[in-house]
Amino acid sequence: MSSSGPGKRTASKEARRQQLIQATIQSIAKYGLSDTTVATVAKEAKLSQGIVNLHFQSKQGLLIETLKSVADEYKEAWEKALAGAGPSTAEKIEALVNVDFCPAVCDRTKIAVWFSYWSETKSRPTYRKLCAERDRGYDRILNELVQALIIEGKYQSLDADFITDGLSAMSAGLWLDLLVNPRGMTRERARLSCRMFLCQLFPEHFKAQGV
Amino acid sequence: MSSSGPGKRTASKEARRQQLIQATIQSIAKYGLSDTTVATVAKEAKLSQGIVNLHFQSKQGLLIETLKSVADEYKEAWEKALAGAGPSTAEKIEALVNVDFCPAVCDRTKIAVWFSYWSETKSRPTYRKLCAERDRGYDRILNELVQALIIEGKYQSLDADFITDGLSAMSAGLWLDLLVNPRGMTRERARLSCRMFLCQLFPEHFKAQGV
């Protein structure tokens, strides 16, 4: 057996990096980004202090890789969902929206990470760039699908841009609700709020209480 | 002339506190919450280091008072807007939604502050409490108004809770867009996204492109 497995003393380089990134996510969720130190990360990973600088050059490097990791995971999730969705435009839109509320993506720990980085985009252009990349592809595809559905369904009075902005904003806002007020909001309630929006917009293509 | 004015060496206690809170808001917007130190706040306020501990017992005390200040300002804004709104239920709803996109409230500096604190609610119960109080009143009133409009307008198929959740989530999400992607989103576009939502929900009460 080669060098791998988290139990082993010496894991592969990539496995250690992943372990540290996961520990960083946990630390940010537990203590907040302000109070996340290399010590809290190392403790979370049950490793020594120096290891952060060994695998990433600096703490900042680790933080950036952590954001990349969460963003990549999100991108993979919606690309996969889109590929697995039914052939109709409406089904694709629904699949895309549902990803935001599936357990793998819509996890309070990860949401805490998203908002931590979003809150610092104004002062850290690197974060802004990485976060913007996340939305670029998603928003473009969602916009195209909405536009297509407007034409297909002859919903002439609708504006695709406003709908796209409103829909992805609603997703983000519901995430915030799940983060700040977890007792008052659930993934399923959040998903249904978005669905209701779609029902109102496209009554011919989205029926209440559908899957 | 008594003791006041920010230029004076000795300002009133309350004026100094307010000056430091404003400096904190600026610092959070400029450097992020992680990189906001008592030094950056003092520099922003053009005062000495020690003054933070003089007027607030600690840095943490200043941060809490800053959140309170922004939250109070927000509350006053929507209470005032509601009081000044027309008598109809629809007008009140619109007034409430418009507050979120008026220049005084929907300012990128203040939005950065909101998201900084939101991102740490999971680790700091005090922030969570203060942020929850912000929403308590607003959401309750919005929910009551939506419920009333559903009855008034005989929109029997609509669910007031989902609509309230979705609408305030959309506002928060559009704020995020304004923060992360200021070139791609404007206050006016954001406001119109929310309005379009209302037009779809309550076509008899909200017409496209209304004030």
Add this chain to the structure above:
DNA sequence: GAAAAATGAATGATTGTTCATTCATTGCAA
């Protein structure tokens, strides 16, 4: 045994807090 990985104590820089001192203002006395 050599190379690589991991450790954890040491280091230096940063940051929050304290405190002796400075300075502007106010009230009082002449």
Add this chain to the structure above:
DNA sequence: TTGCAATGAATGAACAATCATTCATTTTTC
């Protein structure tokens, strides 16, 4: 009004604590 304490706001250097980073040493793998 003028001069003089008394008050307390503000300062900024000093201090103590925290934190990111380094590195000599140990441990593991091949």
